[in-house]
Amino acid sequence: MGVITLAMLGSLAVLAIAGAVLWGQAADRPDPSAVLRGPTASHLLGTDHLGRDLLARLLSATWLSLLLAVAATLLGAVAGITLGALTAVVGGRARRLLGALINLLLAFPALLVAMFFAALFGAGAGGAVFALAVASAPGFARITQTLAAGVAGTDFMAAARVLGLRRHRLLLRHVLPHIAEPLMLNTTIAAGSALVALSGLSFLGLGVQSPSYDWGLLLSQGLDRIYTEPLPAVAPGVAIVYASVAFQLLGEVLAGAAARRARTRQLEEPAVHPARADRPASVDHVLEVEDLRIALPSADRVVRPVRGVTLALRRGEMVGLVGESGSGKSLTALAIADLLPDGACATWGTHRFLGADAKSSTRKERRRQLATGMAMIFQNPASAFNPSLRIGTQMTEAVRAHHGTPRAQAVEQALAQLQRVALPGGHGLLRSRPFQLSGGQRQRVAIAAASMMRPDLIIADEPTTALDVTVQRQIMDLLRRIRHDDATAILFISHDVALVADACDRVLVMYGGTIVENLPAHELAAGARHPYTRMLVASVPDMAADRDRPLRTIEGGPPDPCGAVPGCPFYDRCPHRLDRCAVESPVLSLLAPEHEVACWQPMPPALLCGQRETEEVEK
Structure with missing residues (x-):
């Protein structure tokens, strides 16, 4: 696709640059003796009502057609992006007003808006460009508003506001650089749509006017005799489709390149260390991992944060995993749970969970085994829950999906688990949403949700880091109770060495x-x-x-x-x-x-x- 796109764009660039130079005179030279001729050897597309060669006019119109489309796209993008990005740096009232304005502008079809403003500005190339820019700006504004909303709530934006940075500096340095890539891709794709829309305005008589001409005007002129000579009307239409498809493909290629950029580097794993023969084997092991290695490719190098981890957990055993930040603890846990980010490469000498070897299991079998036999408690319970779903829905969906438990029975199990973690509220708590609970309540709900499937292994990735000492003690008591009641193995990851030494069997x-x-x-x-x-x-x-x-x-x-x-x-x-x-x-x-x-x-x-x-x- 990349080669085809480059070839199409290259041909358009050559025609745009050389068209007016090579065929400009022939395109404007009238020939009264060859008026309205059909396709011949000397005029491959025929002639118009003044005897001018239509192929020469089609080729020389490439420059103006593409220029107007790019100009309209850039003007609309600048206006829309500015309007949408302002919602991230203005106050609450201004943000609501700008959001309402964007919604109001989006309520009108873009083509009708373009036709209205083209008539308002006056027929001509300039009026059509500005009309289309006004019509396309709300779309860019909505996309930018959505992207900027994810940046507006970040800590670095709050810190920049505390430092007293002006709004234009916030906009240029802290908002736009973080959303530039998707906006550039969307702008590229929008250029193809702008070309079609501008050609449509010229076809309706609201765009380019004689003696200038673009593909839309040529299409309109050729339509008068489409039943006798269809080629003069079909050729401009083919040119419009060809150029718009080239712009669309360029956007697709750039988007694909951006998605693959983190995976372009070929991973070459180092030699695997031989497995240790002196390690005792046990049939009671829930998890056995030997020589786990993880590689994360980046644009210019490969990061290897995990370089040969070997561990084993027995049923009912709580094992602590400690170390400095960056030592690879969380990535090890994610690899065990098959939750590594896209592009990450994990290899191991041995990886057995509940006696099943990961290499001999299909992906579907492994997914089901992990879903029913393993649970994970994340450090931040606020981001571990879906804010748009109720607590009851999120607690019961796993048992309903994997065990086929009826809804009423799943709700009763959820209530029992909430009572087990000492959370009052019953059905009222199940109807709550995550943001309505405190941090300690969310963490206990996370433990209750992890216990719904009665897993054989729970991975607790720093579950007490953000909690006060009282709630921390309650969380640890809950984990101990689950461990003893269900014979569940627990891999407890923490920076608190004293807490790990007090709560775990091994470290x-x-x-x-x-x-x-x-x-x-x-x-x-x-x-x-x-x-x-x-x-x-x-x-x-x-x-x-x-x-x-x-x-x-x-x-x-x-x-x-x-x-x-x-x-x-x-x-x-x-x-x-x-x-x-x-x-x-x-x-x-x-x-x-x-x-x-x-x-x-x-x-x-x-x-x-x-x-x-x-x-x-x-x-």
Whole structure:
């Protein structure tokens, strides 16, 4: 399609530039001896009532036809985009007035508006261009208003307003750059429609007037003898269709290129590490993942935020996943739940859920297994629910879709789950919409909705981060209750190391896109063997900390997810690094029962107590 579009646009450009030069004189030269001739060898399309060659006039009219269409489109786009974008930077009353004006303008058919203003401005090329610009502006305004509404409510717009930026600066720097791409695509497509509309105005006598001419006027003149010589009328129509299709295809090609831009880079996955033979196998595992890797292509490079994650969860077990921001925790959870964004590439050595291998299952089977056996609780409950649907609809749709549960029975199950999470309100709460509930209520509703299917695995991605300590305690109690009552495995992702140590059975410590330590939760504070885990725990303040001294931090930053540096990812920040760590990446190895660590020189347990550990970590 791209090649065809370029060929069509190239031919139009050549004709527009060379048409008037090569055929302009022949197009304007009358020949009284050849009036109203049909197609001949010397006049392939025939002649008009003055004996002028119609093919020459058709070719030389390319420049004016395209110029008027592009001019009308640009004028309408500028006016409409300005009107629509203003709704994002003006006050509430002005925004409502502008919205009402746009709705009023859209109530009238664009072609009738164009005909009205063409008659008002006067017949001619200029009047037709301005008339069509006025008619097309409301469409551009509505699209821009919709796109700008998504930008107007962002935090960076609020911050810009707090800084006191003027409206024109808000418009040019903060609104239009974020919506420019779809507007450009829409403008390109609109040029084809503008060409057809302008030709229609000229055909009706409201557009280009003699002695000038465009394709619409030629079509009108050829229509007088269409029954005897159809070619003089058909040829301008073919030219109009050809040019309008070229503009439409250009918009489609640009839209497709924009959609594929994030996937243009070919992903070449690095060599997969061999599976560890010392990992114990268990038939009671709900989830088993080995060597999970994720690649996110961008315009100029490939980001690899997850580089070999291995984990397993048993039934009824709560496992914590901790690590710094950017270590790959949330992307690991999304890959497990098959919710990675478009363009992301996930590979693994082993991926079994409820005993079924992901490679041997069809996509339909895997989707159904994930829908019925796995649930996810997101960090922000405000965005996890559809604001236009009631709570009851969103809680019951899964059991009705996958289990065929009747509506009344599904409502009773939803009420039981709400009572289980200590949310009063009954049917009134089910009739509520998400924005009518507080953050803690929405999070508890999210847990209740996740429990509707009685899943075997719940992935809780920082479900307590935005909550106060009281509601946080309630959420943790709910997760513990679900875990014990339903024997549900829970993967609990959090930055709160102390909370994870208190609530979970095991802790997975993640750094640089891989698991660096797997240990029992009760050993996290006094039994960590990896230097990163030790320093992560030491950075958590406690009641015995010296308040006169600054809080401990881990110097440096995490590794670049775009790089491919060999060796241990924690090498640059580790106070106990060896020469081997710079060239050889450690493998997660078993040190003790239920305790694995990826380190060539694990820290000895003797240093875990007393002042010596503190002194060594600070060094």
